[in-house]
Structure formats: structure tokens, C-alpha cells
Amino acid sequence: xxxxxxxxxxxxxxxxxxxxxxxxxxxxxxxxxxxxxxxxxxxxxxxxxxxxxxxxxxxxxxxxxxxxxxxxxxxxxxxxxxxxxxxxxxxxxxxxxxxxxxxxxxxxxxxxxxxxxxxxxxxxxxxxxxxxxxxxxxxxxxxxxxxxxxxxxxxxxxxxxxxxxxxxxxxxxxxxxxxxxxxxxxxxxxxxxxxxxxxxxxxxxxxxxxxxxxxxxxxxxxxxxxxxxxxxxxxxxxxxxxxxxxxxxxxxxxxxxxxxxxxxxxxxxxxxxxxxxxxxxxxxxxxxxxxxxxxxxxxxxxxxxxxxxxxxxxxxxxxxxxxxxxxxxxxxxxxxxxxxxxxxxxxxxxxxxxxxxxxxxxxxxxxxxxxxxxxxxxxxxxxxxxxxxxxx
Amino acid sequence: xxxxxxxxxxxxxxxxxxxxxxxxxxxxxxxxxxxxxxxxxxxxxxxxxxxxxxxxxxxxxxxxxxxxxxxxxxxxxxxxxxxxxxxxxxxxxxxxxxxxxxxxxxxxxxxxxxxxxxxxxxxxxxxxxxxxxxxxxxxxxxxxxxxxxxxxxxxxxxxxxxxxxxxxxxxxxxxxxxxxxxxxxxxxxxxxxxxxxxxxxxxxxxxxxxxxxxxxxxxxxxxxxxxxxxxxxxxxxxxxxxxxxxxxxxxxxxxxxxxxxxxx
Numbered sequence: 092x093x094x095x096x097x098x099x100x101x102x103x104x105x106x107x108x109x110x111x112x113x114x115x116x117x118x119x120x121x122x123x124x125x126x127x128x129x130x131x132x133x134x135x136x137x138x139x140x141x142x143x144x145x146x147x148x149x150x151x152x153x154x155x156x157x158x159x160x161x162x163x164x165x166x167x168x169x170x171x172x173x174x175x176x177x178x179x180x181x182x183x184x185x186x187x188x189x190x191x192x193x194x195x196x197x198x199x200x201x202x203x204x205x206x207x208x209x210x211x212x213x214x215x216x217x218x219x220x221x222x223x224x225x226x227x228x229x230x231x232x233x234x235x236x237x238x239x240x241x242x243x244x245x246x247x248x249x250x251x252x253x254x255x256x257x258x259x260x261x262x263x264x265x266x267x268x269x270x271x272x273x274x275x276x277x278x279x280x281x282x283x284x285x286x287x288x289x290x291x292x293x294x295x296x297x298x299x300x301x302x303x304x305x306x307x308x309x310x311x312x313x314x315x316x317x318x319x320x321x322x323x324x325x326x327x328x329x330x331x332x333x334x335x336x337x338x339x340x341x342x343x344x345x346x347x348x349x350x351x352x353x354x355x356x357x358x359x360x361x362x363x364x365x366x367x368x369x370x371x372x373x374x375x376x377x378x379x380x381x382x383x384x385x386x387x388x389x390x391x392x393x394x395x396x397x398x399x400x401x402x403x404x405x406x407x408x409x410x411x412x413x414x415x416x417x418x419x420x421x422x423x424x425x426x427x428x429x430x431x432x433x434x435x436x437x438x439x440x441x442x443x444x445x446x447x448x449x450x451x452x453x454x455x456x457x458x459x460x461x462x463x464x465x466x467x468x469x470x471x472x473x474x475x476x477x478x479x480x481x482x483x
Numbered sequence: 484x485x486x487x488x489x490x491x492x493x494x495x496x497x498x499x500x501x502x503x504x505x506x507x508x509x510x511x512x513x514x515x516x517x518x519x520x521x522x523x524x525x526x527x528x529x530x531x532x533x534x535x536x537x538x539x540x541x542x543x544x545x546x547x548x549x550x551x552x553x554x555x556x557x558x559x560x561x562x563x564x565x566x567x568x569x570x571x572x573x574x575x576x577x578x579x580x581x582x583x584x585x586x587x588x589x590x591x592x593x594x595x596x597x598x599x600x601x602x603x604x605x606x607x608x609x610x611x612x613x614x615x616x617x618x619x620x621x622x623x624x625x626x627x628x629x630x631x632x633x634x635x636x637x638x639x640x641x642x643x644x645x646x647x648x649x650x651x652x653x654x655x656x657x658x659x660x661x662x663x664x665x666x667x668x669x670x671x672x673x674x675x676x677x678x679x680x681x682x683x684x685x686x687x688x689x690x691x692x693x694x695x696x697x698x699x700x701x702x703x704x705x706x707x708x709x710x711x712x713x714x715x716x717x718x719x720x721x722x723x724x725x726x727x728x729x730x731x732x733x734x735x736x737x738x739x740x741x742x743x744x745x746x747x
Contacts (some may be wrong), residue, residue, distance in 0.1 A: 111540060111544065111545065111546060111547075112539070112540060112541065112542035112544075113542055114542065114545060114590065115542045115543060115590060115591060117591075118591045118606065118669035119665065119669045119670070120669070120670060121670075121673075148665075148671075148672050148673035149672045149673075209669065214668070214669050214670050215670075216670050271672070275603060275666070275674065276601065276603075277601050278601045278602050278603065279600050279601045279602075309598065309599055309601055310598030310599045310601065311596070311598055311601060311603060314598070314682060314683050315680050315681075315682060316680065331672050331674065332663070332672070332673050332674060332675050333675055334674065335674055335675065335676055335680055335682070336674075336675040336676060336677050336679070336680060337675075
């Protein structure tokens with residue numbers, strides 16, 4: 092018996108451990124963090140933490156915001172890279188090796204180009220980094236109009252993204268949707284089959300508007316227990332890296348805002364999907380509702396750390412100072428107006444406001460429980476011409 | 484007397500030479516087959532362990548942290564015929580259930596999943612768990628060498644047909660909390676995957692219905708009718724269908740069976 096067993100066991104042993112080859116060199120070539128070194132950073136930026144940016148894998152452009160009345164010249168720059176990756180910087184039209192911590196000229200908002208090559212030399216990514224001026228505060232009563240007209244196809248041509256400076260807006264061009272997450276689960280979806288879609292005509296003014304639709308995420312969605320995706324559009328960023336791991340953490344709400352929003356009004360159409368389902372896909376006797384809310388919050392805590400609101404605390408965080416949420420939405424085929432007012436728990440601090448101490452988000456979704464993957468596939472919520480009225 | 488003595492010495496000498504040969508002849512007869520051209524059959528029952536593996540292991544597989552055979556079984560019937568004292572042929576049918584579970588840490592492991600026409604592909608780094616099992620019949624045709632009176636070695640090709648097959652698994656983070664897919668290529672979006680919400684896969688339908696390879700069998704005649712045996716089935720054709728691309732390398736089933744056989 093030993094004669095049989097020993098060779099068999101030896102073989103198993105060999106297969107299991109003896110054959111582990113050399114570790115392959117890293118193939119990734121990301122900038123994971125960008126940091127600037129600066130004495131007295133707070134007088135140039137708004138917060139100490141503004142000198143460091145964590146870079147999402149989907150991002151290839153990093154912008155730092157400095158005060159409108161300040162200028163920077165050469166600053167020491169540090170890039171945290173994938174282990175083993177080599178950085179290059181473009182100088183006079185050519186990529187030359189970049190030495191960590193060396194001075195980089197960021198004057199006049201110029202865009203600096205970087206090329207990162209993976210440890211194994213087979214892959215490269217290109218990044219842009221610049222420092223731009225914030226807009227000057229303007230303490231006046233104003234109406235900010237969101238027309239939803241500024242959409243285009245994303246870089247891979249799969250789905251719509253919203254961009255652009257709206258009338259009277261202040262560094263306000265960061266709209267996000269869950270479309271990148273949906274793209275993971277339904278790679279075969281056409282542009283108009285995504286949860287958040289820009290429509291060319293038929294808006295309340297006859298033109299463009301946004302259509303949010305709760306969609307089934309298919310087999311991959313079931314695989315990770317995320318059976319539906321509500322259409323959504325919000326001010327902030329969507330971190331697709333966490334879309335599967337921790338979907339609530341993937342939606343990051345808000346951007347610094349120098350005004351005090353008091354009222355939100357606009358137009359909608361809504362039709363609830365037929366079958367409301369819970370996270371496990373079971374039918375629930377409930378009629379789906381859409382959601383709109385506008386939140387103003389303090390973006391720094393007592394320890395000086397950045398505060399961001401996520402999917403699970405955007406309506407409940409103690410950092411919230413002002414909140415409005417839509418109610419009484421009816422199912423309708425006609426453009427119907429809505430209006431909601433922000434309730435403030437405390438008066439805003441004018442000094443903080445001027446120094447980007449508050450962030451604002453406004454969010455639209457086709458299913459009110461969409462963040463927890465509950466809702467009715469087929470719920471359609473169309474929104475157009477939203478106005479945020481600011482007291483100052 | 485002298486002559487007598489010489490005769491006796493010669494006789495003794497002859498016996499000394501002849502005896503082992505006679506004894507061996509006895510043994511070969513005792514353990515059978517009794518005639519050089521005898522035929523017969525073996526009914527086998529055994530315990531099967533092994534796994535399905537790429538060979539050699541690709542560098543993308545960094546360590547194998549868990550391995551447990553699922554305790555397979557084989558029941559078989561082999562027919563043999565000896566053509567000389569030492570050489571013969573053996574063929575048969577081995578019905579088996581075999582399977583294993585493994586957990587491996589991988590780095591930049593190219594994979595692609597397709598479900599209902601949607602494809603998610605890219606490079607995964609983290610923990611990959613695989614569970615596989617197969618029911619089928621393996622049919623070897625082997626040359627048998629009778630190495631000694633009680634030991635037989637048989638070697639030959641086999642064809643194996645699967646009645647039922649599973650190749651399923653999931654991917655999530657390793658013990659350092661690292662588990663992510665880079666979509667499409669290593670510069671694509673990084674999607675974190677953890678064990679709270681693993682991504683599962685099922686390649687059962689992407690397996691071929693057959694496998695071919697070599698069988699190596701040792702038989703030891705323990706009693707007149709009972710053999711102890713050890714069999715190694717080494718797959719030489721990949722388990723994957725030709726057009727299957729989700730796993731970037733070929734994988735081969737390699738299973739061993741030990742057991743007892745009744746010999747007629």
C-alpha cells in the first residue's frame with residue numbers, strides 16, 4: 092500500500108506547493124494619492140486636508156482648489172503609486188522621470204501631465220494635475236438653475252454623464268450617477284437602457300431633461316444581492332470601486348458651497364413600477380416612490396477632518412444643518428411642479444460659508460429605497476428645470 | 484563413497500540452484516494467473532482523491548491556502564488477459580465520483596464571467612475559492628506488466644465521460660483584505676470585492692463532457708482473490724471547452740484511487 096500512497100501523496104504535495112512560481116511584477120500603474128507640501132496651507136487652500144487627494148481608480152484628472160485671491164508657483168509634489176510603478180512628468184513636450192517631492196510649477200492654473208508605467212513595464216496610465224482658483228464669494232440673493240441639459244457620453248461611450256457649469260453656479264460641476272455601477276452588471280445595456288439617461292426633447296421647456304428609471308441588474312446583480320439599480324443623479328462623486336463591496340459608501344454626497352439654499356422647485360413626471368421588491372427580490376405590497384432631497388452640511392469635524400456624507404447617512408448625519416425632502420409625489424404623465432423648503436437646525440456661520448466650510452448636495456432618485464436595492468423595476472421619474480433659491 | 488559424495492554434492496548444488504526457480508514457479512502459479520494466457524476480471528472499489536489543476540501552476544497563483552478533497556469513490560470492473568507470463572492487456576469501466584475544494588491567493592488573475600449575455604472581465608487579485616465535482620465513467624485500455632508474482636503494473640490511455648459535472652466558486656478578499664477586479668485590464672476601474680459580498684461564478688457548462696489521459700495502476704495480490712490497488716488517472720486534455728476564455732489556462736484532472744479488488 093505504501094508504494095501507492097507515497098507517490099500519490101508526493102504528487103499531491105508537489106502540485107499543491109512545490110509549483111508556486113515567482114511572483115509576477117505588478118501590472119497596475121495608478122496614482123493612488125496626490126499630495127502637495129506647503130507651509131501655511133490653510134491660507135492658500137480652505138482646509139489643511141485639501142493638500143491631499145485620494146485618487147479613485149476611475150479618475151485620471153486631479154484638480155486642487157485654492158482661494159480665489161491666492162496664487163501658487165512651484166510646489167513640492169508627492170505621488171503615491173502602485174508599488175513598483177515609475178512616474179514620468181511632461182517637460183517641454185517630453186516625458187522625463189519624475190522625482191518624488193520635487194518642485195512642480197503649478198502657476199497660472201497650468202495642467203501638468205504625468206505618465207505612470209507599471210512595474211512590469213507593460214501598462215501605463217496618463218494623468219493630469221492642476222491647481223485652479225475657486226470663485227469669489229458673492230453674498231447675494233440668487234436662483235441657481237439646473238436644466239439637466241449638459242450631458243454627454245462617458246469616455247467609453249456606454250452611458251450618459253452630466254457636467255458643466257450651470258448659471259450662477261459655484262464650482263458646481265460635479266454631478267454623479269450610479270451608471271458606472273450598472274455598467275459592471277449589464278455590460279450589454281445600450282445608452283438608453285441605463286438607469287440614468289439624458290433625453291433630447293420633451294422636457295418641460297421642450298428640450299432636454301433627465302429620465303431616472305429603476306432597472307433590473309440581471310444575473311450579476313443577483314450574484315451580489317443587488318437586484319436593482321434606481322436611476323439617480325446627485326452632486327458629489329460615485330466611487331465605483333466600492334459599488335459591490337459597500338454600495339452605501341460608493342455614493343459620496345456634496346461639494347463645498349458658498350451660499351445658503353432655502354428653496355428647491357422644479358418639474359417632474361412619475362410612474363411607479365408594477366412590482367415592488369425587497370433586497371432579496373421578493374415581492375412586497377408597496378407602491379414605489381421617487382425621491383428628491385437637498386442637504387447642506389458642515390464638511391469638517393471638530394478634529395479638523397473632512398466630513399463626507401454617504402448613502403447611509405446623507406439624511407441622518409449630525410453634520411447636517413439644513414434639509415429639504417420632497418413629499419406628496421403623485422403618479423402623472425404631465426410635467427408637474429414641486430417645491431420644497433430647507434429647514435435649518437442652526438443659522439449658518441458666514442465666515443465658515445465663505446471658507447468652504449459647508450457642502451451642499453441635491454439628489455434625485457427613481458426609487459426612494461433604491462440605496463438599499465429595494466424598489467419597483469420600471470419606476471420612471473423624469474425631472475427638468477430645477478431651481479435652487481439661495482438666500483445669499 | 485567418493486563418487487557418492489560427489490553425486491550428492493552435485494545433487495545438492497542442483498537443488499540449490501533449482502529450488503528458488505521451482506519455488507518461484509510455484510509462487511507465480513500460486514498467485515495466478517496459473518497459465519500464461521489466462522484471462523479474468525477484477526471488481527474494484529476504492530477511495531478517490533485529487534484535484535483539477537493547471538500544470539504547471541501559473542505565476543498568477545501565489546499560494547494555495549486551502550485544499551480538501553471531497554472524498555470521492557470509484558467502483559470498477561476490469562477485464563484482463565495475459566499473453567505471456569509477464570505481459571497482458573487490461574481494459575475496464577471505472578465509475579467514479581470525484582471532487583475537491585480549494586482556496587488560492589491569486590494576483591492579476593485574468594478572468595471573465597458571462598451571465599445572460601453580459602460579460603464582466605478583467606484581472607482579479609485576492610482569494611479564489613473553487614469547488615468542483617464530477618460523476619462519470621473512465622475507460623482505460625492498458626498494457627500490464629507482471630513485475631513479480633504478486634505485483635502488476637498497468638499503464639495505458641483512458642477516455643473518461645462525465646455524466647454530471649460542476650465547477651463553481653467565488654472570489655473575495657484575502658487575509659490582508661485585498662480583493663479587487665480591474666475591469667478589462669490592469670488600468671481599468673478597480674472594483675473591490677470582499678467576503679461579505681463575494682462574486683460567484685459557475686463554469687459547469689463550460690466543461691467538456693469528456694477527458695482523456697493516462698492511467699497508471701499498481702495491483703498487489705494480497706490473497707488468492709483479493710488485490711490491493713492504487714490507480715493514478717492523469718488527465719492530458721483540458722477540462723475546458725475549446726471556446727472557453729473565462730479562465731486563462733488549461734486545467735487537468737489528476738486523481739488517485741486506492742482500494743481493494745476482487746479477482747476472478
